[in-house]
Amino acid sequence: MMMCTQKQELLRDVGCLRAKSPTLGIVVLRMDGLVSPAHSGFLMLAGADICLDQRAQSMEILASIQALRRRDLALKAKYLEARDRGVSPAPAETNTGLIRLSPGPVHGWTLLEDGWRLVTPGCHAVALTGAERRVLRVLLAASPNPVTREKLFSDNEGDQPTSRYIDVVVSRLKRKVALHGERLPIRSVWGVGYVFSCG
Structure with a gap:
């Protein structure tokens, strides 16, 4: 999923997205400047998993998305395995x-x-x-x-x-x-x- 948002609404939009989808992997990619460590921290507290800015290389962006996908697949596999086992x-x-x-x-x-x-x-x-x-x-x-x-x-x-x-x-x-x-x-x-x- 890709979402475009205004800089001043980014924190709010990330927080809303996380509230609606607790298990969704969220990557924030800022192309209009650099992400300071403090701003990155606020974004992650709001619900982002990874924060990148215009310095990020395409390989880093792809690897970040792939890492989130791996985590999502592993979590779903554990859920399915637990459900299929039918035991605690x-x-x-x-x-x-x-x-x-x-x-x-x-x-x-x-x-x-x-x-x-x-x-x-x-x-x-x-x-x-x-x-x-x-x-x-x-x-x-x-x-x-x-x-x-x-x-x-x-x-x-x-x-x-x-x-x-x-x-x-x-x-x-x-x-x-x-x-x-x-x-x-x-x-x-x-x-x-x-x-x-x-x-």
């Missing part, structure tokens, strides 16, 4: 860089990276907030059985959120998945709570 590997230390499943896949829906990323049957990766992670972990572990709203709250939360809060979290999750053209199979069960069911 033993927990690994977070500093090893290993991707972990939690819990096992349900009809192609998988939680990876200790539950912080949802992978859809179409292999789209969706970054999760703490509340979204909690709700999905509980629902996937109980699937296809319904879960009460109370069980979707965190056990160690001092102030229990309202049941409307869970509705908002589920609605937000559905919107995130819908951005990738897929439907998250979470349904409300009247008088009980929610169920994760593809049936």
